[in-house]
Amino acid sequence: MSTQHGGVVNLKPISEVAKFLKSLIPVNIPETYAIKPMFEKNAKAEDIRDGVKAFRDFLFLLCDNLILHGPLYAKPPKNPKSIDDYPFLHYLTNLLVDIGYYGIPAKSGGSLLITEMPLFAASTDEKGKKRGPKIPATSQIECLRFLTLCGFVFTSINLEAKKLEISKTIMLEISYPDNSIMLTGLKAMSIADMELRDTRRYWNDNNLLRCDYRLIKAEETDMLDVLKDILHPLPEKIQSFALTLHQHHMNMGLTSAISIRGDVHIAYSYIKKSPRVLSSQDIYSKRIWGFSISLKDGYCIVVRAKKTAKYTDVIEKFPSHLREKIARGYGCDRKLNNERCQGGCQGIRIPLDDSFLDISRDIEIWLDKEIERA
Numbered sequence: 001m002s003t004q005h006g007g008v009v010n011l012k013p014i015s016e017v018a019k020f021l022k023s024l025i026p027v028n029i030p031e032t033y034a035i036k037p038m039f040e041k042n043a044k045a046e047d048i049r050d051g052v053k054a055f056r057d058f059l060f061l062l063c064d065n066l067i068l069h070g071p072l073y074a075k076p077p078k079n080p081k082s083i084d085d086y087p088f089l090h091y092l093t094n095l096l097v098d099i100g101y102y103g104i105p106a107k108s109g110g111s112l113l114i115t116e117m118p119l120f121a122a123s124t125d126e127k128g129k130k131r132g133p134k135i136p137a138t139s140q141i142e143c144l145r146f147l148t149l150c151g152f153v154f155t156s157i158n159l160e161a162k163k164l165e166i167s168k169t170i171m172l173e174i175s176y177p178d179n180s181i182m183l184t185g186l187k188a189m190s191i192a193d194m195e196l197r198d199t200r201r202y203w204n205d206n207n208l209l210r211c212d213y214r215l216i217k218a219e220e221t222d223m224l225d226v227l228k229d230i231l232h233p234l235p236e237k238i239q240s241f242a243l244t245l246h247q248h249h250m251n252m253g254l255t256s257a258i259s260i261r262g263d264v265h266i267a268y269s270y271i272k273k274s275p276r277v278l279s280s281q282d283i284y285s286k287r288i289w290g291f292s293i294s295l296k297d298g299y300c301i302v303v304r305a306k307k308t309a310k311y312t313d314v315i316e317k318f319p320s321h322l323r324e325k326i327a328r329g330y331g332c333d334r335k336l337n338n339e340r341c342q343g344g345c346q347g348i349r350i351p352l353d354d355s356f357l358d359i360s361r362d363i364e365i366w367l368d369k370e371i372e373r374a
Contacts, residue, residue: 014070034218051185100190
């Protein structure tokens with residue numbers, strides 16, 4: 001998620017991290033949608049859809065257990081690099097990906113069989129140097145214990161052992177008795193996380209825990225639906241304004257794209273004719289404004305205003321606190337205010353809180369003026 005550069009990082013409690021992750025899990029997943037053909041070799045489309053919903057429900061349970069029991073498992077590092085820097089959470093996410101990606105459905109159904117789990121095994125690099133497992137041996141058993149707390153069953157493993165060498169296990173059987181179809185969803189989402197993301201997969205991004213089912217859909221993603229999913233925890237009036245603003249700017253000719261680095265950003269850019277197809281990252285880099293959802297700042301609108309000098313007469317009519325924000329502008333916190341990095345280079349940040357509706361019309365006018373001069 002959001003990384004702070006320099007200075008002391010105040011680590012958030014694991015319960016707050018879990019609550020934030022839970023808020024990003026889609027509440028409403030369609031009953032029917034076409035599945036990309038690549039998944040048909042693994043299961044029927046109906047089973048995949050049911051499995052993804054079951055996986056979504058599992059993630060709710062996982063987050064609830066992190067809220068209740070997280071401090072027993074997720075130990076803070078000595079020098080955290082970000083406000084959510086819990087290695088256990090990254091181990092857990094990548095372990096789930098390994099289980100889903102490398103697991104082979106048993107012929108009898110209801111379980112996955114695994115003979116290969118790279119994260120648990122030592123390796124040798126191209127220069128012949130031996131490297132330990134990416135998940136330390138002492139953490140491997142803790143991850144498995146936590147997953148059993150969430151309903152997993154690991155056959156032929158002694159979870160009371162101090163450490164585990166899973167690479168020596170001939171065949172590991174993994175089941176989820178509460179709802180075995182969940183493993184079908186886990187497999188589909190793990191394949192999607194490994195192979196279908198349009199951005200680089202980072203070790204510590206935890207994106208699997210978002211249950212981004214749209215990666216497996218055959219049809220193109222509708223950004224309005226994405227926005228509905230992401231903003232669902234907010235008050236209805238704020239959601240309504242945000243959705244209306246999205247459609248208004250789509251009608252004005254803007255292009256939207258989603259960028260996820262733990263934090264979630266939906267960017268709006270005015271893209272003139274380009275000789276090449278622009279990626280989501282290209283669109284994000286050219287953004288005029290966007291929605292931002294992060295553990296650090298919550299739900300915000302972030303504006304990269306560059307043309308304010310051309311409509312000062314309009315800005316003068318805004319409430320004083322909004323005028324002050326616009327006047328301060330945005331940029332590197334260290335260079336502008338001699339402060340540690342707080343993401344000031346991203347733009348002018350307006351929280352989507354209870355006070356937002358009082359200035360929502362001013363925000364709309366402001367954005368329109370900025371776009372008209374883009």
